[in-house]
Amino acid sequence: MAATLTARVRRHVCDLHLSIDTARAPVTVLFGPSGAGKTTLLRCLAGLDRPEPGSHIQFGDHLWDAPRVHVPTRRRRVGYLFQDHALFPHLPVAGNVGYGLHRMPRRQRPERIRQALAAADAAHLHDRPTRGLSGGEAQRVALARALAPRPQLLLLDEPLSALDTPTRTRLRGDLRRLLLATGVPTIVVTHDRTEALTLGDHIAVVIDGRLHQHGPVDTVFNRPATAAVAAVVGVDTILTGHVTGHHDDLTHIDVAGHVLHATPHRDLNPGDRTLVCIRADDIALELPGPPRPASPRNQLPAVVTAVHPDGPVLRVSLDAGITLTAYVTRPTGEHLDLQTGRQVTAAIKATAVHLIAHPAVERPH
Amino acid sequence: MDWQAIGVSVRLAGLTTLILLPLAVPVAAWLALSRRRIAVLLEAVVALPLVLPPTVLGFYVLTALGTASPLGRWWQQTTGATLAFTFSGLLVASVLSSLPFAVQPLVAAFAGLDRRLLEASAVLGRTRAGTLLRVALPLSKAGLATAAVLTFAHTVGEFGVVLMVGGNIPGATRTVSIAIYDSVQAFDYATAARTSAAMLVFSLLVLTTLYSLRRGRRTRWPRP
Incomplete structure (x- = not known):
């Protein structure tokens, strides 16, 4: 129809x-x-x-x-x-x-x-x-x-x-x-x-x-x-992914080959299609360094692709294999020397990764 | 008491109500729901019998029904009888003079309907007539009852129009109100008093019924 x-x-x-x-x-x-x-x-x-x-x-x-x-x-x-x-x-x-x-x-x-x-x-x-x-x-x-x-x-x-x-x-x-x-x-x-x-x-x-x-x-x-x-x-990052499983009280999602960890979502089963929403405020940027224990479960190496002033903060676009958008304050931006091409690590707590079940359209082939 | 006159009155009021309600429903729906501005003018025309002296209304109806008018002539040719000073003529006059009593309660009921229900009906493929019958009317039962009771009661109580159009023919156009007038003219105060008392009781009964119909949805003071 x-x-x-x-x-x-x-x-x-x-x-x-x-x-x-x-x-x-x-x-x-x-x-x-x-x-x-x-x-x-x-x-x-x-x-x-x-x-x-x-x-x-x-x-x-x-x-x-x-x-x-x-x-x-x-x-x-x-x-x-x-x-x-x-x-x-x-x-x-x-x-x-x-x-x-x-x-x-x-x-x-x-x-x-x-x-x-x-x-x-x-x-x-x-x-x-x-x-x-x-x-x-x-x-x-x-x-x-x-x-x-x-x-x-x-x-x-x-x-x-x-x-x-x-x-x-x-x-x-x-x-x-x-x-x-x-x-x-x-x-x-x-x-x-x-x-x-x-x-x-x-x-x-x-x-x-x-x-x-x-x-x-x-x-x-x-x-x-x-x-x-x-x-x-x-300003949110919205990604499409698939649930790969539940381990260690976390839900694992595959997004274009990258694994993200989120707080458990009871209604999702392995294989289910889901939207992954991450608020720009919830993405912290760090300079790359040797791995050290930290609370955020998701640590993604990324490259800065653009920096836009947005009121009192900077809106930073990142390429981590997946596209992310983060907000940082201007002093942080200066401290990290954020500019296009800069290598950073995007840190996201599992609690900040929101999942929305989103079944795919079943198209007749 | 003039039982023949009571019979005429009841027959007249019943038939007026039966004829008027099916006419009043589409008119009221149009007045209440139309988007056209001319609806205001028609609403005023429908309300005219409320303000006009019954003699004026009676005069126009009498002229329109007489053999000098096209309508009167057509009626005479088809039925072989005249309309003026007959029960049929009285019925026509009574339908016209009771029009606002049937239309206005229905207009109020229709105007108070939730517009979305009418829209939902249209989206589900119904015509305006279908929506009127299946949604507007069932949700306006109180308005319909009010219209019926008011029309019946008003017709029973009508005097001026009846006198102008019907005259005073026993068994045909002599209604209760005319009978009382006649008794008084003949100094038969005892009959007039009895008939008047009967009318009083009847009217009170009608109005009590009417108000109890609406009682349930009224707003009251909160309990002290």
Whole structure:
């Protein structure tokens, strides 16, 4: 069901150009601060808001918005997950999930409702009334309701923001797995960095109504194209690796042939794909010397590739076989004589290496 | 007590309610949910019977139903009867004069709906009519009940319009309120008193029912 979505959406202060190849990026995250125009874009894609003249939205062969063209929401066959779920309170769970199945023969609907609930890990909620569902349960039911009519595009507006923290953490990991399993191309709006990293293949950074950068998650987080993007995504090193095993109360991860040590992550098994996140503040730089006992578990020989002043500190780009970004104070920079080509050792405590499970896209070969 | 008049009143109020509610639902939905500015003008037109003297409304209805008007003539050609001073004519007048009592509670109910529920319905492929029937109406049951009760009660209590359009024909257009007026004109105060007392009890009963429908969701003072 892969198709290309191209959109130019103008509305109020927003003027967004976006092109998404859903085959390459099954899940695209629209990321940016609140009020940047992400939800406006999502609502225009769904047809809930009508973009201003000069806008153009095309999904595969379907022209949705253009001069004198506006396909109404009900004909776009999109699934939309509202921030606060928007379940119909007067219908039970099964009634909610079956609500969009009116074009389907009546006899086939119960089976489809069961399938959709199962796809959202909510099969056990089938006979429950809607009032009284917990936030996480309502979220799964809302997802099942959106999936039941087999939409060609799934739009999620801040899907986890209405949930309490433990539920959000639990569902965050599940959601990407569920989304990949459905095979429906998905666009997720979020202002939460962890959510963006956990859910997305590609990320589109929206700031002040403009698209600033669009690309694979790790590229955007490691190499922000503009200062504005850097400020929004934070300066982090995001690497993709695989878990090799758990030893000595540490999780070992292989990142492009280098082994990193992290505090144990219970949900990860050997072979699992994971994102490795290291904050720039958490990377200490030392001059190379003979090995000596030290507390940081990760000691990586590296070469300085660039030094940028960033306010009161220096942002140092390093090549350690993997690309790292570190913050050091200006006096430290002078003391270590940091400049391009300098040999250093990057020291990272295992507790500063954050792992985010990130299952790969299963592509048919 | 004039049981025949009570029969006419109940029949008139019942039929008015039955005809008016299906009309009022789409009108109220349009008034409450439309994005068009002209909705404001239509809302004012719908509310007119509240402000207009019943005689004015009755006068226009009488003129419109008379054989001099195209509508009156068409009715006479199709049915062979006139509308003015008949039960059917009275029904038309009563539907018009009760319009705001049916529409306004529904407008309030629809306007209070969570917009996201309507959007969710649209995303799931439903038309506006489908959304109205399956989401807006089921969630507006209290508004619908209020509209029905108010329409029924207002029709029973209507006097001026009935007198203008219906006249005073026993068994056809002579309603309770007209009957009381008649008794007083004939100095039959005993009958007038009995019928008036019956109307008083009926009205109180209706209003008690109405307010108990809304009681559950009201905000109260915190306990002392």
